Amino acid sequence: MERDARFAGTAKLLLALAVGLMVFKAILPQGMIRPPEWLVLPFADWINVVFSFLQNDLGLMAVTRAFSAVVEWLLNVTANLLYGKSRWPNLGPIPWSVIAVTAFMAGYALKGWRLGLISGGTFVWIALMGQWKWAMETLSVIVVAAPFSVILGLVLAVLAWRSPRFERVLNPILSIAQSLPHFAYMIPVVVFIGVGPKAGAIVTIIFSVPPMIRMTLLGLKKVPEEVIEAAKMSGATRWQLLTRARIPTARSEILIGVNQVIMQCLAMVVLASFIGMPGLGQKLLQLLQSLKIGLSVEIGITIILLAVTLDRLTKAWALRQPMHEAASPSWITRNRLLLIWLTLCAIGFGLAHVFPYFLEVERRQALSVAGPVDALMDHLIRLITPVTLWLRWFLITWVLIPMRDAYLWLPFTAVLVLLAALGWAIGGLRSALICVAYFGLIAASGWWDRAMITVYMVCISVLIAAILAIPLALWGARNPERAGRILLICDTAQTFPSFIYLIPVIMLFGVNDVAVVAAVVVFAAVPLVRYTIEGLRNVPPEMIEAANMSGATQAQLLWHVRLPLALPTMLVGANQSVMFSLFMVIIAAFIGTQDLGQEMQRALSSTDVGKGLVLGFAVAFMGLLTDHLITRWSETRKRALGI
């Protein structure tokens, strides 16, 4: 308590200093308003020197070339099997009907009819809509990249688990890696590998490893001590202990890791269209750039269906608990699903042989909903244009531009002192120093104005998201069934690759800042709703009963019991929300913003590794700063509540 009071005192002092800097901006020297020349360090040049050393003098190029050759060979095999690219083994393409029944059987075996229909139906939709080749181009990369990531993640996690020192090194790297925006990964890959499917696969592998490491490590640590002791007492060697006790017992966490890898792969592979990765992402990018709404809706639906299918299938696999089967001596009954699958595949191959329609749906035979969707959209847009126009005008004139100008008006010293005050209030000297260090580095990178635009976009989006999300969550949490439904929607929405969110906003608002903010708001609202509901739902019932018996009204119950207890969980949601909006703001750059994202796009097209990474780190530091502050705050709250 005494400590807290001292924190508050210093924090107030710092806050007063920050306000002072703002009030007396007029008389401040220029060097305190914007980072002076001598402070801006040529990080980009340094990184470029390091990279050119790695690339040319150290011969790392040869290593990456060799690795990419392996990846390319595998990509060719899957490309041949999935869409008939003429490469070894020259067996493909597998008829779409066979892949669809396989997906159906996988869903049926893992969960039941409904999942079977969702996953089988996804592939039927893709085939009938004539998008087979694009979807398979996308999938072929996932099929190659995901196993690489999983194996890499497993090995690194086991190493980290064996050696605490390695874990200490790995942890901060993972934190930074998970807060680097997608584009920051692409630039070095373009330098080392080039563009195209190969580069897409490799950037996907790199991008999706961190969650696998995290989940595996978590799983390995969660294995009950007694299981390990039992295995040791059974005389297991270290290798047996790892392969037969630890890893199988950590199965669920590891498979959740696999699920996250696959979802990250899908998100990245769609974005990798920016570095020439063909497939659904590229198609979507082209269609969006030429504002063909109907066709991009079709592709968007495909991507969403794929995301839902992949997510549900892997989650069902992860959550499946072993069940004993009724003892049955006959081989046929024990393997009936396998037999049904083989029969269906045979039928599929047969049909494809006789009717080419079941092998590949030709473009002219394909169905399309683009026409009706376009017509519907035209109609809808005409109907709501007055509203969206007004909203656009209102937001731009009265909210966005004033906010942006305010952020840009702030002297950078005031921002730093303000952050120090915030850090001090939440976590004392250490947090204050961390805050100042992160933003000090951003100031020293020379991208202050751009960074402030990113900060303003994230702030305004998260604010709007919170204004929308928290009342929705409060309303949702009042009824368990409704809460369940909303959570399901949120879970599903979280699996969509971020790119998808751009389709409807471009449709409604066109290409401008409002569209970006709208996309980010939707994307950022999802975790807020989800964690608020979860926090409210997990308030122990005996506390609510105790409050009810003390005669609390509904409002008192909410303010004094449920919200304070839910706050730590809600903060987790806020943290994710900020992360998501940072990523989204950067992605949305290609529909026109003037922030770090736009510069990153430029760095990508000129393959400027140094600039790209500096910008990437600037974004990562914003994320890490938020993460640090929110985690500290939530920990303090939790300790205070004794949770």
Added chain:
Amino acid sequence: MTESVISCHNVSKIFGPNPAQHLANLKADPSLTQAGYVHAVREVNLEIRRGEMLVVMGLSGSGKSTLVRCLSRLIEITGGTVTVEGRDIATLSEPDLIDLRRRKMGMVFQSFGLLPHRSVLENVAFPLEMRGQDRATRYSRAREMLELVGLKGREDYFPRELSGGQQQRVGIARSLAVEPDIWFLDEPFSALDPLIRREMQDEFLRLKGMMNKTIVFITHDFDEALRLADRIAIMKDGRIEQCDTPDKIVLHPATDYVAKFTSEIDRARVVHIGSLVRPLTAPPSGEPVPAHRTIRDLARQLISDPRVEIPVINAQGAVIGSVLRQAALDVLLGDAQ
């Protein structure tokens, strides 16, 4: 006296950043307490004899679970020596230690420690699999063990599909699959409901009667200890307060702490006639009583018997001495000492 299978000499276990240093400091200043260090086991000396059942009893945090893990080297001890069948286990290489566990030791755990992804049969066969036995042999042995613990027909179930009592039966079957000479049980029944616990204790006594093993049994339940033990070691703060037969512990508690435990106990149920025997002062007269019965068993007779001194016979029927009726009645009525 039979040979000892496990013997502990001055065994200490300290948890902390630098346990060896802390132990050395403690030698210089025994009353030292230092933040960050937990002295779980202190200077324990213990001989466990072949074929006996030793129950280690203590409240939670008394170091009993740590002690049993020292005996099997699941954790490394900080000071002292543990020898198993004459070999100092701290000096064993990893393959030797694994071999010792594969051939000699079995262990049952409080929360069962079953592998969740394996069926009951595969769990029981696990130690045999570790030894590299082929599938057919290990499954037939595992089936045998499951039948022994009364789980026939549940071979293909998974641990989470069984009740707690059934899961512990699997744990017992697994620990017995390799026919160990030494059987460690770490609070095997503590996680079970009282009724199931009683049932499992009976089951355990049945199994124990069928085989001749050296057993180390950990419990925090004094009644359980009295019911099962040949000898009881009572632990407090990492030290063994007393290690003796149940009769002696009840009749002659070594410390106040032990006395407090025994005060609530119905001694007549624990104390055997045999432990009150004294040499005959006169030739035996009348019907003798067997030494292995408890005083409670013979309460009716003791109350109505007119004799001052009752002769006692051993299991073979030979007279080994006599018991004073008054002494037995004192125990029965709770007036002893």
